[in-house]
Amino acid sequence: MTVWLDNAEISIIIGAAVFLLLFIPGLIWQYVRYGQFTARRMIGWLAVCVYGSALVVYTFVPLPSDGAAWCAEHAARANTNPFQFVDDIRRKTAGMSLTQSARSPVVLQVVFNVVLFVPFGAILRRYFGRGVVFTTAAGLLTSLAIESLQYTGLLGIYPCAIRVADVDDVITNTLGALIGALLAPAFLWWMPSAKRASEKRLQPRKVTVWRRWTGMAIDAALFFILSAAVSVAYNVYELLTRGAVSQEQPQWVLIVSVVLPVLSVFVVPAAGGRGASAGQKIVWLTPKWVDGNTLTDSNPVMRIARSLIVVGPWVATDFLSDGSTAKGVIGLVSAVILFLTVVMVPFTANRRSFSGFITRAVFVDSRDPVAGGPENKAPEPLTGAKKRELGV
Structure with missing residues (x-):
């Protein structure tokens, strides 16, 4: 839990820095694409920056400082058996109460993998105006890319896998993206849609x-x-x-x-x-x-x-x-x-x-x-x- 909280703090700091760096480009994009500045969509841009940073931090940080030493101690790992997490949960929570099972690391890991991609689906659906099918497919491809980078040691930068490449992570991440896409209209109703904003692009406005x-x-x-x-x-x-x-x-x-x-x-x-x-x-x-x-x-x-x-x-x-x-x-x-x-x-x-x-x-x-x-x-x-x- 401490690692997750530390990563959250790092993600917020990096995300805020990225937002400040990209504030002017984001502002230009709003005027070019929508014809005006929208504070609520700028808040969405901040969310994109923070979430993008969190996605990188939670899936790749910390990176091994000594690749050779890391690989000498850790063999290349991968799980290609779909829904292996179901057997893992059944085995590792045997004899536990429902409350204990819900708090067990094996369950929390699955829940975290789902929750990690819920903002992905919500942002893509509501902020970028994409459909449920597109958003879910994008979540699947993004998760595949992350697992591939982990398994290949960031495309060969490290001589072995830096994380466990797990097909179950792809499944749970994709489920999270789907859930986020479905819930986005209900929870992000206050966010002006990209399509509606762009339709008013050529509408004259007051010089302020x-x-x-x-x-x-x-x-x-x-x-x-x-x-x-x-x-x-x-x-x-x-x-x-x-x-x-x-x-x-x-x-x-x-x-x-x-x-x-x-x-x-x-x-x-x-x-x-x-x-x-x-x-x-x-x-x-x-x-x-x-x-x-x-x-x-x-x-x-x-x-x-x-x-x-x-x-x-x-x-x-x-x-x-x-x-x-x-x-x-x-x-x-x-x-x-x-x-x-x-x-x-x-x-x-x-x-x-x-x-x-x-x-x-x-x-x-x-x-x-x-x-x-x-x-x-x-x-x-x-x-x-x-x-x-x-x-x-």
Whole structure:
């Protein structure tokens, strides 16, 4: 029991760490797949991360620290006799009371194998929207994969089986997945179904503070991920060609690690699309300019200028000498602009940030008919109510 509780604690810690690592990807997936952020489905994403970690921990941890010593003491083991657990329970609980039998390790092991896959069935059925047959089959295949990895010593990493490969585990795991799939609608009724959420994907929604901030956070995350990817790629190249990594990277690598993210996240989407950055596109927002009673995309120069107002000064400091007066001044200006960009959003009628205020751009849902909708049709005329909503 102590081992099971320890594994539960480890699973929660690892699962929470995985969730934080995958929070932005999960957020992007929600907006792309469902057109909006759903807190209850994000809770489901947390459950997926924790359960996935638990499945790995409970089926593989602890791993032998010395594979050779482990294999010298443990012969390869496997049970290919279906329902052997029935005979084991009958034999090992002979003479016990019903309560004693229920608490015996041989019974608890079977129960645990069933319970371990109940969340698998529930998550696949309700969170991912799969049917009972598909979910049960997926449970069967997943259990087979786990037992195969155990029996082959993680595909040969260990020279012998690291756990008992048991056909009964496959049977009880599959039963657990089936039970989870059947119970999911009753116990996870509060979880919005994937199908119903995706059906409302193209429905326009209000431009909120949190949507604006989410778009900014996604832009920042994509920028830093791309920047880090350039540096990592160069280090891998050096490691493969020279066998070592330099302590300082060439200047051109540093330049590319800044210029590439700026172009990819801000400039190219603004120039070639409807003016939105990558993060804004993901959360279904687009900047527009008022032209009489309609909204327009303005011209590429204006769109690019708006996209660089915040990130431009901040990036410029990377190309100036350390300690120079110009770098200090531009760095201070960049910090002020960044601060205003975040802080201004709740206090503007259209949730404008600093760049929108300077360029007179307004933000609308890209699915809104006044923005041309997702098909990029001719925009509908602005009504008086819509102008008041946009603050123009």
